[in-house]
Amino acid sequence: MKYLLKSLQYSQHKWKICGDLKMISILLGLQAGYTKHPCFLCLWDSRADDRHYTQISWLPRTSFTPGFKNVKFAYLVDPQNILLPPLHIKLGLMKNYTKALDKDGPTFKFLQMKFPRISEAKLRAGVFDGP
Known part of the structure; x- marks a missing residue:
């Protein structure tokens, strides 16, 4: 993915990116597969079945620090350039x-x-x- 962005000269153009949620997670460095915190917007706990559909507000994700809350790599694009x-x-x-x-x-x-x-x-x- 890093090679593809480099070939497209993304760092010069700073395009907005709208894609599938899995692709957005990859671009933001999140771990793939069944993880505890799969959401790139908040810290939704996928394993807290008792709180699904009852807890309305989850803590917002404030950083993409590798090794913390299922962030595996540094993000490849600025999160501000992501369109849902x-x-x-x-x-x-x-x-x-x-x-x-x-x-x-x-x-x-x-x-x-x-x-x-x-x-x-x-x-x-x-x-x-x-x-």
Whole structure:
């Protein structure tokens, strides 16, 4: 990735980067795979299952120090030049919204009526894309 950015002369152009969340994590030096702190914006604890969907605010990530909070390498691009990918955000919000819904409530029934081709299992899991 460092070679690619050098070939594109990124240091001269300082372009904004919008990409897949995994690519953004790589550019910011985060460790890949199942990690405790996978978010590049905050210190969301992926292993704290009891606090998911109940804790609203997580501490913001203030630094990208290698060896601390799943940061493996120094970042390759300035975090200020990262644009968040809107489609990932939209699908992620929809997924989290449907997971938090009461599965027997009127809102869930409305979603079932509006998306009749999506199976109930996919709807309960919050999957609105794919085959």
